[in-house]
Amino acid sequence: MEAVKAENLNYSYPDGTRALRDISLSIGDGEKVAVVGPNGSGKSTFLTMLNGVRKGTGLLEIFGHPMNRENVKVIKQLVGIVFQNPDDQLFCPTLFEDISFGPLNQRKAPEEVRTLVELALREVGLIGMQHRSSFHLSFGERKLASIATVAAMYPSLIALDEPTSNLDMAHRRKIIHWVQKNSKTIILTSHDLDMILETCQRVILFNKGSIVKDGTVQEILHDEALLTSNDLELPLGLQK
Amino acid sequence: MRHEFFDHHREGNSPLHHFDPRLKLFMMLFFIAAVVMTPLDKNILFFLYLGIVLILAFMSQVSLFHFLGKLLKLYPMIFLISMFVPFFPDGEDISHRIGFLSIYENGVQKFLLINIKAVLALFMSILITTTTDMMLLLKGMEKFRVPKLAIAIISFMYRFIFLLIDEVERMMLAFQSRYFRLPVLERLAVFANMIAVLFIRTFERGERIYLAMESRGFRGEVHTLTELNWKKTDSTALLIFLILLIGPVIFAFLNS
């Protein structure tokens, strides 16, 4: 079964900006897909549609559940989104509260919640920080923490919006490893094409709200002419 | 950036730091109630209250100047609220004329009473909040059956006040680095714009946070893992506190 199936998906912001135009795609279960494109091309908008946070027109199915009012609850359990700005994701006084927020809403038992928090922190390499306040963390640490908040819920589909922006080498590496060893479906957006080379098999190129090309990493990230015409550059790792 | 004033919790190892937050909340509420209800003719009791606060301050091992500094920042508010009281007669009052103003004796007494009570209550609140982690205070409140939604609102406030301060500071910085000597009127216009932008940003952030909460399964109920353990020392402290406070109060009232 496909994790995501979209047909002629459109979305306009309330102020009239047409952020997505006729998006049609399908993403299989377990695939790791990168959405790339210049600033303002609709990547973040697309990600937030995946769990019904924004509702557009057209067909959208998540693991076979058509997106509608009745299914939204189920879909939100299946899809975890890590937003671009970690300050929107961390809203509790301490990391422990933030990470336990999801599992507690899933009505897990207290002992299990503690284990899940522990595990999520270990996965992103923030072990021992559970009692820190999020406003005392650096940007990179907050980014990792917001990934942990979603990881602790074990969603079937994880959507990451610019997971490596503003991160130093070590933190970026941690995220790359985390994506590589994760067996769930992952959809991420990024301007860090080198990271995509290491983590994804498939790339979808957006521009001005439409899909320009959908193909393998080989087909898109190695095609200098295509990238340049969409305001992108060949990944550093492929430049001679 | 500048967070110290709100982010006032001081790590510490003093007995006061280790008291159960429920005990501290109770002490604070009880103390404030006692102070507020003390009438003028029992003014001897205020020395007792001051003594209790000072003992607690001493126990906290935080410098008295730290508390006084905070008190000084908050005191002007009380002064502003109460400063006109001496100029209004209270019942049959004796007035004194100073220039074109008349001051009333009962009014002055009332003014002093309000100020003493407010300062004592503030001192106690500062003491408790300085020595207790915000998270623990919230948990204590939860145990006191404060509605969970109210606690959630306070915890959001605590979380996002810093973000708001940072946002204001960034905007001020951006403003100051681009403008250089602007006429007052134009500067006011800029500030008005800033406030509007801040309002919209806050509003939009609120929406994004709600979406983030919803994405993590929030359905309007707040679930938390609460773990507080009431120790023997807490019971002892509670007992001492009650005896210290209630004994003299009863005595004062019996003597009248």
Ligand SMILES: Nc1ncnc2c1ncn2[C@@H]1O[C@H](COP(=O)(O)OP(=O)(O)OP(=O)(O)O)[C@@H](O)[C@H]1O
């Ligand atoms: N809240 C909003 N209201 C109105 N328009 C918006 C809003 N958010 C985004 N847009 C517009 O929608 C379009 C797509 O924005 P989106 O955030 O999806 O881009 P993006 O591809 O994620 O860009 P970036 O690489 O900068 O993150 C842009 O033209 C943007 O101006």
Ligand SMILES: [Mg+2]
């Ligand atoms: Mg974006």
